[in-house]
Amino acid sequence: MTEARAYYDEAQGALIVSGDWHAETLVELPVLPVSPVHIIDGAGVTQLDTNGAWMLLAAAGREVSDPLPELRAFQPQHQAILELVARHSATTAMEPGPSHEGVLALAGRGSLAMGKHGLGLMNFIGHLSVELIYLVSRPSQWRWREFGAQLSAVFVGAIPIVVGMLFLLGVVFAYLLGSQAQQYGANIFVVDGLLLAILREISPVIVAVLVAGRTGAAITAQIGTMKVTEEIDAMTTLGLSPIAVLVIPRVLALLLTLPLLVFIGDIAGIVGGMLVTHEQLDISYYVFVDRMADVLRLKTLLVGLFKAPIFAVFIALIACRMGLSVARDARSVGEHTTSTVVQCLVAIIILNAIFTVMFVKLEI
Amino acid sequence: MAEIVIDVRDVSISLGGHSVHQDLNLSVTRGEVIALIGGSGTGKSVLLREIIGLLKPDAGHIDLFGQSVLDSTPEQMNALRRRFGVLFQDGALFSSLNVEDNVATPLFEHTRLAHGTCRQLARLKLDMAGLLPDDAKKRPSELSGGMRKRVALARALALDPELLFLDEPTSGLDPISARAFDTLIRLLADSLGLTVFLVTHDLDTLFSIIDRVIVLSEGRVLGSGTVAELKNIDDPWLRDYFAARAPERENAHGN
Numbered sequence: 001m002t003e004a005r006a007y008y009d010e011a012q013g014a015l016i017v018s019g020d021w022h023a024e025t026l027v028e029l030p031v032l033p034v035s036p037v038h039i040i041d042g043a044g045v046t047q048l049d050t051n052g053a054w055m056l057l058a059a060a061g062r063e064v065s066d067p068l069p070e071l072r073a074f075q076p077q078h079q080a081i082l083e084l085v086a087r088h089s090a091t092t093a094m095e096p097g098p099s100h101e102g103v104l105a106l107a108g109r110g111s112l113a114m115g116k117h118g119l120g121l122m123n124f125i126g127h128l129s130v131e132l133i134y135l136v137s138r139p140s141q142w143r144w145r146e147f148g149a150q151l152s153a154v155f156v157g158a159i160p161i162v163v164g165m166l167f168l169l170g171v172v173f174a175y176l177l178g179s180q181a182q183q184y185g186a187n188i189f190v191v192d193g194l195l196l197a198i199l200r201e202i203s204p205v206i207v208a209v210l211v212a213g214r215t216g217a218a219i220t221a222q223i224g225t226m227k228v229t230e231e232i233d234a235m236t237t238l239g240l241s242p243i244a245v246l247v248i249p250r251v252l253a254l255l256l257t258l259p260l261l262v263f264i265g266d267i268a269g270i271v272g273g274m275l276v277t278h279e280q281l282d283i284s285y286y287v288f289v290d291r292m293a294d295v296l297r298l299k300t301l302l303v304g305l306f307k308a309p310i311f312a313v314f315i316a317l318i319a320c321r322m323g324l325s326v327a328r329d330a331r332s333v334g335e336h337t338t339s340t341v342v343q344c345l346v347a348i349i350i351l352n353a354i355f356t357v358m359f360v361k362l363e364i
Numbered sequence: 365m366a367e368i369v370i371d372v373r374d375v376s377i378s379l380g381g382h383s384v385h386q387d388l389n390l391s392v393t394r395g396e397v398i399a400l401i402g403g404s405g406t407g408k409s410v411l412l413r414e415i416i417g418l419l420k421p422d423a424g425h426i427d428l429f430g431q432s433v434l435d436s437t438p439e440q441m442n443a444l445r446r447r448f449g450v451l452f453q454d455g456a457l458f459s460s461l462n463v464e465d466n467v468a469t470p471l472f473e474h475t476r477l478a479h480g481t482c483r484q485l486a487r488l489k490l491d492m493a494g495l496l497p498d499d500a501k502k503r504p505s506e507l508s509g510g511m512r513k514r515v516a517l518a519r520a521l522a523l524d525p526e527l528l529f530l531d532e533p534t535s536g537l538d539p540i541s542a543r544a545f546d547t548l549i550r551l552l553a554d555s556l557g558l559t560v561f562l563v564t565h566d567l568d569t570l571f572s573i574i575d576r577v578i579v580l581s582e583g584r585v586l587g588s589g590t591v592a593e594l595k596n597i598d599d600p601w602l603r604d605y606f607a608a609r610a611p612e613r614e615n616a617h618g619n
Contacts, residue, residue: 024474050521050556054485081556329504331460
């Protein structure tokens with residue numbers, strides 16, 4: 001493979017080119033004393049493809065509007081390629097790449113996007129309500145099969161991770177609380193603290209976060225991919241409402257199963273804590289359960305279970321809306337799935353803060 | 365002169381427990397423009413995927429430029445891949461990149477040229493494929509089906525390959541664009557000395573730009589030759605194929 005060479009011959013007033021002119025042998029253009037060159041001598045050119053031809057013409061300093069320089073001693077097929085390329089050379093200048101934005105601009109863009117998400121969610125809730133009102137009077141149009149499939153996907157599949165996660169959190173929480181309480185001889189109060197923390201805060205929030213990451217992301221990715229492959233459009237033209245077929249079963253499935261998962265999480269967390277208090281603080285299982293019966297009030301459990309369906313509705317609505325607003329390309333599916341998880345987490349944390357303040361003010 | 369570019373010998377493959385090819389043989393010499401035709405489900409796309417190394421046949425040999433596709437090391441295969449370009453049926457553009465960068469991607473990866481130069485070369489290829497400079501900054505999702513095909517052709521041509529594989533290049537194009545696309549392929553084949561291997565259903569393509577047609581039927585090559593020669597082959601599918609499209613052609617010429 002010979003290198004592509006070009007030099008300017010003063011005597012002939014011509015650019016003398018030789019060697020292999022194709023993309024893999026080329027690095028950069030030679031700088032010429034005269035530009036543009038009016039004669040190109042190609043007697044020594046052994047190979048030439050369209051990339052090479054473009055580079056050759058660029059080396060001669062030819063502007064797009066200039067006439068083709070005189071091509072001398074080129075082989076006929078090389079001459080043809082040069083003429084072909086000259087005809088097709090780009091007719092517009094390259095525009096500069098996007099400039100980098102400052103922190104302020106990024107923050108502004110982020111705030112606008114958040115506002116847009118908020119508005120979009122409201123709009124979506126409106127659509128969903130209209131559709132729900134329509135469906136209430138037509139029970140035959142409910143998608144029971146889809147609802148059942150979603151129940152099993154959202155609920156059954158999530159049980160192992162919920163149990164594992166909450167069990168370990170119960171262990172960790174009881175252990176830390178126990179090591180503090182032991183110093184004051186207040187071993188038995190570990191049970192009080194553990195129950196309050198697991199039932200009221202840890203279980204609902206952690207289960208909601210798990211479901212947002214697990215089911216929320218899956219919903220957006222699935223609906224988004226259906227959008228990309230035009231399945232949603234096909235559904236609409238067949239007279240099926242995507243909201244009735246896809247969104248409502250998912251919202252209902254999450255609404256029903258998240259409290260159940262939180263309850264399972266409650267039990268797993270308490271069992272984890274119970275094991276630790278038994279080992280670390282010598283509180284027997286019997287004493288633990290006895291203490292639990294004394295101090296556990298129904299409202300502690302209900303506060304946690306009350307939060308769950310509200311988290312569920314937000315997760316389902318955000319995930320479905322983001323799925324339906326995917327544009328027709330793969331990148332958009334990824335972006336929207338990420339956005340779903342982020343929005344769900346933010347929503348869960350904000351809602352939980354509101355609930356905590358609200359319950360304290362209401363003295364519940 | 366008659367260097368064999370594609371050589372497929374005794375290739376057999378079965379997919380999903382059902383045999384697609386049995387002892388299939390074909391060869392293509394340099395500079396030919398070849399069309400592969402056959403009814404739906406005769407394994408045209410499977411054969412194409414085997415030749416470009418995406419699918420491994422159960423038995424047989426496939427050589428490109430005299431080098432085996434099946435026994436190559438990854439490095440040899442990469443070197444081989446630079447010598448051919450593929451146009452997939454739906455374009456298969458990278459949706460996260462704009463049109464210009466889609467075409468420039470092979471140049472970014474396989475040459476030492478500056479990125480600005482690569483983009484200029486991409487513009488050249490886009491122009492050769494019949495796209496306007498305004499389209500260069502668009503995303504694939506903003507393009508029509510025909511435009512996606514053109515971008516994909518421009519990408520296949522980015523490294524000036526010696527061999528071009530086209531999977532149904534004119535499907536989904538309006539007749540005017542389809543003929544322009546055919547002319548473009550023929551022009552490139554002639555001026556760049558390209559060998560073109562295309563899978564098609566488009567009879568107009570067969571009549572206008574093809575040197576030789578290969579007919580696939582029941583897992584084998586039923587015959588090969590010019591369109592006129594194929595009409596002499598006595599095969600029910602082939603007869604129906606030409607008969608079904610003949611009236612359409614006459615109408616088109618009548619208008």
